[in-house]
Every structure is written in C-alpha cells, then in structure tokens.
Amino acid sequence: MRHPFFRASDYQLARRASIIAFLALVSFASLAVALANLTVPSSPAPMPPDVTVRGRLLSADGQILASGPLQRRQYPHGPLAAQVVGFVGASGGLEGIERGxxxxxxxxxxxxxxxxxxxxxAVEQVLVDAMARTDADFASVIVMETRTGNLKAVASVPGFDPNAWQKVPPDRWRNRAMLDEYEPGSVVKALTVAALLNEGRTMPDATYDTPMWRRYAGATINDIVPHPGRLKTRQILRYSSNVGMTRLVENVPPGVLHRYFTAYGFGQPVRLGLPAGDGLLRDPEDWGALAQATLSFGQGLTVTTLQLVAAFNVLANSGQYVAPRLIVGAPAVTRTVLSEATAASMREMLHGVIDDGIKTKAELPGYHVGGKTGTAQVAVNGRYSDEVFSSTFGGFIPADRPLFTVAVMVRGAKREYQGSQLAAPIFRDVTSALLSLYAIGPEVELRTAP
Structure with missing residues (x-):
C-alpha cells in the first residue's frame, strides 16, 4: 500500500536529483583532474635519438635569434645580424656565435x-642604402654603448640568410666588422692628438706653421683641404691637416705614441666569444720619423671596425677603455688611457670638427655629435690604389655626455668615397635611428672655441 502522501512524480524528481548530483560530482572530479594536469607538469616527451638539444640565442630586447635542436635549427629573423649569429652544420656550429x-x-x-x-x-638598412648609392664592395658599422661596452649593433653588409647559408658565396658569411683589417686613415688623427694632449706635448690652441705641403723625413707631405698657413691644434683636426700632424709628432719619442695606441687596443686581441682581427701595430723600434708621421694620420697600421669603435669610445667615456661585450654577463674589462680633462677637451674639439666642417653631413638639427672622418687608399697588389678607398668615421652622440659610440667603414665605393661624403652621412643616419629608438631629446646649444 502506498503512502498517502507519496506520488510517482515525487519519485521521478528524487531520481533526477540523484542523477544531477552524480553528474555534478563527475564534473567536479574531471575539473580537479584537469586542474592537476595544468598545475603539475608532466614529464616531457623524450627527444628522438637523432635530435641534439641546443640552447637558444636571444637578443637584449628579447627577440629569438636562433632556436631549435641542431638538426632543425631555425633563425626567425633571417639575415639580421647573420654574421654574428652564424649557423650550424651536422655536427655543431660552423660560423658566428653558433661556432664560438x-x-x-x-x-x-x-x-x-x-x-x-x-x-x-636600422643599421643594416642604412648600409644597404649607402652601398646601393655608391656601388661599394662592402661595409661595416658597430654601435657600442659608451659606459658598458655592450655592442648594440654589429653590421656587415652584404649579408645572407642563415636559414639558407649554403646558397651564398662563403665571403658573405664573413663577419667583416670584427675580422677585416684596414688602414683607417685620418680618423686616427683624433686619437693621436688626444695622446699628445694627455702628455702635455700640445694644447688645443697651440699654433703651428702649416703650409699646404712640407718636406719631412725625406718625403713630401701634402694636404688636400685648403687652409690658413698657421693652424691651432683644434684646426689641424678641423682641416685634417697631414702637415699639421707632422708638426705635432716632430721630436716625440716613438714609444709615447706606441704606448697610447696599444692602450687604445690597436694591435691587441679583442676577446668576446667570436674570432676578431688583431690589426697591425709595429714595434716602436721600427718607427722612423716618417713612419711615426704617417702612423699619426692613420697610414702604416691596420685596425678592425671593432677596434676603432673601442678606441674612439675612450674619448667618449671620460678616458676609460671599456672592452667590447657581445654576451650579456661577460666580465667588464676597463683601463684608464686618458685623463677626464683630456677626454672632455677632445669631445669639445671633435664637436667643433663637425659643426665647423661637415655639420649637415654628420648630425641632425638640434643634436650635437663629435667625430672624425677618414679616407685611405687601399693597397692592391702591394701598391696603393688610386681607385679603391676605405671611407671611415669614428664618433659619439650626444657630444657632451655620450651614450653611444659608432664606427663606420665602407670599402670600394665607386662614387662619393671620401669619408665626409660617405661615412659621415652613414653615421648621421645611424645616430638618427638611435635618437628615435631611445627617445633622446634635442640638446641645448654647445659652445665651441673659434
């Protein structure tokens, strides 16, 4: 007999409630399992036996430059910094950091x-445009953070895509910014003047007789840019006077200049995880008067773009040499080369070199830079060529308190090969990108001596 208050509908409702409760319990259990799977990592799937694990390469701004195992290595940015990044083969790295x-x-x-x-x-694009405009053979630029020595750009053009490295001639793989050694030309005059200033052997406003040519140590030394017959030291830089440089180094013991050039890093190895050229700096015992004169204006020695940027950085960095760094966390190596007062004086003079000479070619309106150009004949088959030149520039921005130091080298331009025509505008365009990317505002007007 049924209970008078029990109906079939009550039974159905109770059964439905039980089912709903069961389903809720199952759902909760499934959710708990899923949550456990999310919070407790499972063991990774084993790597196939023929795949070799390899660490990633990352940039300072967080971009992946190389990733994946050895057999499936990928370079997401393609040609970007390809000579620095390098590439791998079947057994390991073959070029660049991949090898180093x-x-x-x-x-x-x-x-x-x-x-x-x-x-x-930005730097690579500037170089590609400049090479197309002048039909140059190749070019390199290095951008160095003044205080830390961190290399923000190391560009060698033309480049290649490391994802397809087999499809280009091997000379495209060459990290020219670090390996190519060349005579730098007049850009070295700034480093010579800094050394002599630091030794008290000249002053910015000391005056010298400077005809357009001079017989010196059995040779005829010529100037190219017309200038007055008497020049101050600062004007010797402004007019890039070879004759003036002979006056400055006359009677200076060779060991003095050699000591400073060595301290700048010339003829010395640069250790940063990649092969790099040492350059050539002969022993001072081998210097005669003529050799020292030509060395003072950048002939008779060779440097790399890496060495040039580190040397110019001494002027920008209050007289301190900072070893270039490519890998984050590498130990900082520093040494004192010049006094702070000498470095400050050089920055002021090199700002004048730009503003009084090639202002529109090397800097943007509202900004101030310091720097020096160079143009050097290239030795071909043992003789200086009248057709092949290296165009160089070393400089820093902003001029009064530099944040970045930049070195430029272009070889074999068929047009506009002078440093002031080619290397200086490249410097201007590179620093323009730096100003924009790092939001560096315009400066107040700097005062330079007449």
Missing amino acids: ANDRLQRGEPLNLTLDTRVQA
Whole structure:
C-alpha cells in the first residue's frame, strides 16, 4: 500500500536529483583532474635519438635569434645580424656565435647577446642604402654603448640568410666588422692628438706653421683641404691637416705614441666569444720619423671596425677603455688611457670638427655629435690604389655626455668615397635611428672655441 502522501512524480524528481548530483560530482572530479594536469607538469616527451638539444640565442630586447635542436635549427629573423649569429652544420656550429659558443649551446644553455634587434635592423638598412648609392664592395658599422661596452649593433653588409647559408658565396658569411683589417686613415688623427694632449706635448690652441705641403723625413707631405698657413691644434683636426700632424709628432719619442695606441687596443686581441682581427701595430723600434708621421694620420697600421669603435669610445667615456661585450654577463674589462680633462677637451674639439666642417653631413638639427672622418687608399697588389678607398668615421652622440659610440667603414665605393661624403652621412643616419629608438631629446646649444 502506498503512502498517502507519496506520488510517482515525487519519485521521478528524487531520481533526477540523484542523477544531477552524480553528474555534478563527475564534473567536479574531471575539473580537479584537469586542474592537476595544468598545475603539475608532466614529464616531457623524450627527444628522438637523432635530435641534439641546443640552447637558444636571444637578443637584449628579447627577440629569438636562433632556436631549435641542431638538426632543425631555425633563425626567425633571417639575415639580421647573420654574421654574428652564424649557423650550424651536422655536427655543431660552423660560423658566428653558433661556432664560438658551440660547447655551451650544445649543453642546452641559452645565450643572451647584447644586440638590440631594432638598432641592428636600422643599421643594416642604412648600409644597404649607402652601398646601393655608391656601388661599394662592402661595409661595416658597430654601435657600442659608451659606459658598458655592450655592442648594440654589429653590421656587415652584404649579408645572407642563415636559414639558407649554403646558397651564398662563403665571403658573405664573413663577419667583416670584427675580422677585416684596414688602414683607417685620418680618423686616427683624433686619437693621436688626444695622446699628445694627455702628455702635455700640445694644447688645443697651440699654433703651428702649416703650409699646404712640407718636406719631412725625406718625403713630401701634402694636404688636400685648403687652409690658413698657421693652424691651432683644434684646426689641424678641423682641416685634417697631414702637415699639421707632422708638426705635432716632430721630436716625440716613438714609444709615447706606441704606448697610447696599444692602450687604445690597436694591435691587441679583442676577446668576446667570436674570432676578431688583431690589426697591425709595429714595434716602436721600427718607427722612423716618417713612419711615426704617417702612423699619426692613420697610414702604416691596420685596425678592425671593432677596434676603432673601442678606441674612439675612450674619448667618449671620460678616458676609460671599456672592452667590447657581445654576451650579456661577460666580465667588464676597463683601463684608464686618458685623463677626464683630456677626454672632455677632445669631445669639445671633435664637436667643433663637425659643426665647423661637415655639420649637415654628420648630425641632425638640434643634436650635437663629435667625430672624425677618414679616407685611405687601399693597397692592391702591394701598391696603393688610386681607385679603391676605405671611407671611415669614428664618433659619439650626444657630444657632451655620450651614450653611444659608432664606427663606420665602407670599402670600394665607386662614387662619393671620401669619408665626409660617405661615412659621415652613414653615421648621421645611424645616430638618427638611435635618437628615435631611445627617445633622446634635442640638446641645448654647445659652445665651441673659434
């Protein structure tokens, strides 16, 4: 007999409630399992036996430059900084950091480079445009952070895509910014003057007889840019006077200049995880009067673009040499080369070199830079060529308190090969990108001596 208050509908409702409760319990259990799977990482799937783990390469701005195992290595940015990044083969790294840091990468260790991909891309485009305009053979630029030595861009053009490195001639793989050694030309005059100023052997406003040509140590030394017959030291830089440089180094013991050139890093190895040229700086015992004179204006020695940017950085960095750094966390190496007063005086004079000579070619309105150009004949088959030149520039921005130091080298331009025509505008365009990317505002007007 049924209970008088029990109906079939009550039974159905109770059954439905039980089912709903069960389903809720199952749903809750499933959710708990899913949550556990999310919060407790499962063991990674084993790597196939024929795949070798390899660490990633990252830029300072967080971009992936190289990733994936050895057999499936990828370079997401393609040609960007290709000579620095390099590429791999079947057994390991073949070029660039891939080769230089192969052991660390093979252990799966990631490496962070100091490069800023935004700066690197801008610099490479500036060089591509300049080469197309002048039909040059190749070019390199390095941008260095003044205080730290961190390399923000290391560009060598023409380049290649490391994803397809087999499809280009091997000379495209060459990291010319670090490996190519060349006579730098008149850009070295600034470093010579800084050394002599630091030794008290000249002053910015000391005056010298400077005809347009002079017989010196058995040779005829000529100037190219017309100038007055008497020049101050600062004007010797302004007019890039070879004759003036002979006056400055006359009777200076060779060991003095050699000591400073060595301290700037010339003829010395640069250790930063990649092969780099040492350049050539002969022993002072081999210098005669003529050799010292030509060395003082950038002939008879060779440097790399890496060495040039580090040397010019001494002027920008209050007289301190800072070893270039490419890998984040690498130890800082510094040494004192010039006094702060000498470096400050050089920055003021090199600002005058730009503003009084090639202002529109080397700097943007509202900004102030310091720097020096160079143009050097290239030795071809043992003789200086009248057709092949290296165009160089070393400089820094802003002029009074530099943040970045930049070195430029272009070889074999068929047109506009003078440093003031080619290397200086490249410097201007590179620093324009730096000003924009790092939001550096215009400066107040700087005063330079007449």
